[in-house]
Amino acid sequence: MTENTNRDDSGIARRAVLASLGVSTAALAGCTSDTSTDPSNSSNSTDDNGISAEGSDVFTSVEIGDTTLEIEVADDASVEFINLIDPNGELFDQQRLATGETTTSFEILGRYEDSVPTGDYELVALDGDEKVDTTTLTLEAECTITDVLWAAENPDMEWDKNSPVWDEYAAVVIENTGTIPSLLTELRWKGAPAAKLGLDDTVSYYHETRLPPGKTTVYSFSQIYQTSGAGGSLDCSELGTEPMTVTAVVQVGQNPSYTQQIKYGGDQSCNLSIVEEGQGKSLSDGGES
16 A cells, blocks of 8 residues: 555545535535645745644644544634645645634545545635635655564553463554654565465455554464464474564555564474564565565
C-alpha cells in the first residue's frame, strides 16, 4: 500500500458525502477552483502536536484527535464553509458552520477504505462563495518499529496468561512521529520460529489497531517464539543464529520493518535467545519484505 493514492471510486464516494450535506453547487465550485495560498495568511509552523494555524486571523486552533482534525475559528469571523484540500489539489471534505458555531471537525482516518494522502493540506474558510482565509497544514504519519518483545523475557507486560503458551507470544512497539494517526492492518513475521514449523517462511496476522502520534504496543494474536506444535518440533541443533523480520502494514505512511537475530540451541528441546536486534528500513512497496 503506498501513500498519496486516490482511487477514482473513492473520489466519487467523497463527492457523494459532500452532496449529502446539502451544500450548494456554487459553494463547492468556489472552493475547488481557488486553492492558492497567500503567503501572508498561510503558516507551516507547528505546535507540540505538529499542527498549527499561527499567522491566521480566522483559524484560531487546529488540533489532531484520534481520528479527526478539530478546527476552531475566531468568534468574530464570518465563516459559513470550511474546505479541506488534499495535497493533490482535490477537495477532501467540506464542513458547514451554522450561525454562531465556531468549531467543526474532519474525519481523516477510518472513514474511507483507501489510504489517506499525506503532505500539505489547505484549510479554506469561505463566507458563501467568498474566500475569507487559508492556512497550510502538514499531515503526515511516520511509523517506525522501535522494539520487538518476547513474552518470556518480559513477563510483567499485559499478556493473556490464561493461555498455557503465553510466554511464546510477542509484542511490537510502533512509534508514530507524524501529526496524524495511522492504522495497523497486518503484522508479518518473516523467519519467526513459528514460521519455521510450517511450509512458509512467514506467519501473518491481521490487525485493526489505531496508531496515534506517540508509541503504541501491539500484542501478537498467536505464538511467535514457538518451537513445537501439532505438526512437530524444530531441530534446533541444526539451526544457528537466524534473522526474524517483522513488517507492519499501515494504512497511512510507509510500512516499517524491524529485524531481530535469534540464536537457536539445545538438543532434545530448543533454547532460544535474542542476540541482536535493530530497526529496519521503512518499506514503501506495500510491505513486501
